[in-house]
Amino acid sequence: MSTEAITEEIPGTIIFDGRQAMKGYALNKMCYSFNRAENREAFRRDEEAFMEKFGLNEQQKEAIRRRNVLDLIDTGGNIYYLAKFAGIFGLNVQDVGAQQTGMTVEAFKEMLRKQGE
Amino acid sequence: MARIVGGLTTSHIPAVGNAIAKQLFDDPYWKPFFDGYPKARTWLDAVKPDVAIVIYNDHGLNFFLDKMPTFAVGAAFEYKNDDEGWGIPMLPPFKGDPKLSWHVIDSLVRDEFDICSCQEMTVDHGFTVPMQLLWPDYAASGIRTIPISINTVQHPIPSPARCYKFGRALGRAVESYPEDVKVVIVGTGGLSHQLDGKRAGFINKEFDLMCMDKIVGEPETLAKLSPLELVREAGAQGAEFILWLAMRGALTGKVRKLHSNYHIPISNTGAGMLVLENAA
Numbered sequence: 508m509s510t511e512a513i514t515e516e517i518p519g520t521i522i523f524d525g526r527q528a529m530k531g532y533a534l535n536k537m538c539y540s541f542n543r544a545e546n547r548e549a550f551r552r553d554e555e556a557f558m559e560k561f562g563l564n565e566q567q568k569e570a571i572r573r574r575n576v577l578d579l580i581d582t583g584g585n586i587y588y589l590a591k592f593a594g595i596f597g598l599n600v601q602d603v604g605a606q607q608t609g610m611t612v613e614a615f616k617e618m619l620r621k622q623g624e
Numbered sequence: 625m626a627r628i629v630g631g632l633t634t635s636h637i638p639a640v641g642n643a644i645a646k647q648l649f650d651d652p653y654w655k656p657f658f659d660g661y662p663k664a665r666t667w668l669d670a671v672k673p674d675v676a677i678v679i680y681n682d683h684g685l686n687f688f689l690d691k692m693p694t695f696a697v698g699a700a701f702e703y704k705n706d707d708e709g710w711g712i713p714m715l716p717p718f719k720g721d722p723k724l725s726w727h728v729i730d731s732l733v734r735d736e737f738d739i740c741s742c743q744e745m746t747v748d749h750g751f752t753v754p755m756q757l758l759w760p761d762y763a764a765s766g767i768r769t770i771p772i773s774i775n776t777v778q779h780p781i782p783s784p785a786r787c788y789k790f791g792r793a794l795g796r797a798v799e800s801y802p803e804d805v806k807v808v809i810v811g812t813g814g815l816s817h818q819l820d821g822k823r824a825g826f827i828n829k830e831f832d833l834m835c836m837d838k839i840v841g842e843p844e845t846l847a848k849l850s851p852l853e854l855v856r857e858a859g860a861q862g863a864e865f866i867l868w869l870a871m872r873g874a875l876t877g878k879v880r881k882l883h884s885n886y887h888i889p890i891s892n893t894g895a896g897m898l899v900l901e902n903a904a
Contacts, residue, residue, distance in 0.1 A: 542684070
C-alpha cells in the first residue's frame with residue numbers, strides 16, 4: 508500500500524487517499540456506525556465514552572467536541588462518513604459547506620445559486 | 625440475445641430523496657430539476673426495458689474502509705435500502721436478476737476485470753434516487769436491477785479511462801447473454817460538486833456542459849482525463865463522473881442523444897440528466 512501523499516495541490520481540497528484513510532480510520536469507523544439509530548443514541552448519551560470506544564485520538568476528539576468540519580477532515584475524516592455525524596445534529600451539506608467556508612448558510616446558498624447564472 | 629437499448633445518466637443527490645417524499649415537484653426550487661424526468665420516463669415506457677444496470681458509488685452504507693472494492697457487482701435476488709444515518713426515507717427493496725448478474729460477473733472476470741461479487745448488497749441513495757426518478761413505481765413495474773458500485777470514496781479511484789473500458793467490458797458481457805432481455809445502463813452521480821474543504825460549494829458549469837456534450841459523441845476525449853484533473857475541474861465529489869463514463873462505455877451501437885437537462889444548484893451540485901439511445 509502506498510503511504511505517500513498525492514502531492515498535486517488542488518486549492519481548498521484534501522485528497523482522501525491511503526494516508527488520510529489510515530489517519531482517519533477510527534474517526535470514520537465511528538461515523539460509519541451512525542448508520543444505526545442505536546449508535547446515534549449512544550453517542551448522544553455519552554460522547555466521550557463513545558469516542559473512547561472507537562479509539563479516536565485527542566485531535567479527533569477535540570474536533571468532534573467542537574463540531575469543526577475542517578479539523579475533522581484534517582485529522583483524516585471522510586466527508587461521506589462525516590455527513591452521518593452532521594446528520595445527528597440535523598445539519599445538511601449546505602450547513603457543513605457554510606461552516607467550512609466561513610459563510611452564513613444563506614450566503615453559502617446564494618453562492619451556489621449564482622454559479623448557475 | 626440480450627440487447628442494450630440505451631443509457632441514462634442522472635445525478636443522485638440525497639436531498640432529491642427527501643424532495644420526492646415531500647412531493648416537491650412543483651416547488652420553485654425543485655421544478656427545473658424534476659421537469660427533466662418525464663421525458664426520460666416516457667422513453668422508458670415506450671422502450672420497456674426488462675433490466676436496469678445501475679452504476680453508482682456506495683457512500684458508506686454497504687462498504688466501509690475496512691474493505692473497499694474498486695468494482696463491485698450485485699448478484700442478489702433483491703437489494704435492500706437501509707438507514708444512511710441522516711434521515712432520508714427508507715424504501716422497499718429492489719428486485720434483482722442474479723442469473724444475468726452471474727453471466728456479467730463471469731464475462732467481466734474473463735475480460736480481466738477482477739470484480740468483487742456481492743450476494744448481499746444494501747443500496748444507498750446513489751442507487752435509490754435514480755431508480756425513484758426513472759421508475760417511480762419500481763416495485764410494481766417489474767423492472768429488475770443489477771447494482772454496480774465503483775469506488776469514488778477513497779483514492780486511488782479508478783481512472784476515467786479504466787471506467788470507460790470497464791463499461792466496454794460490461795457492454796460485451798450483456799450482449800453475449802443468450803436470453804432476449806432489453807437492458808438499460810444507468811450512470812449516476814455528478815455532476816460538479818465539492819462537499820469538503822475550503823473549496824466546499826465549488827460548481828463548474830462550463831465543465832459540466834462540456835462533459836454532457838462530449839460524452840455523447842466523443843467519450844474517448846473525456847476518458848483521457850486523470851482522476852486528479854477530474855477532481856480539479858469537477859470538485860472532489862464531482863469525480864463521480866467516472867460512473868457516467870462507465871455507462872457510456874457499455875453503449876457500443878449508434879448512440880444518439882434524445883433528452884437532456886441541467887440545473888444549478890440542487891443541494892451543492894450541478895445536476896445533470898441524459899437519455900441516450902443505443903441503436904443496433
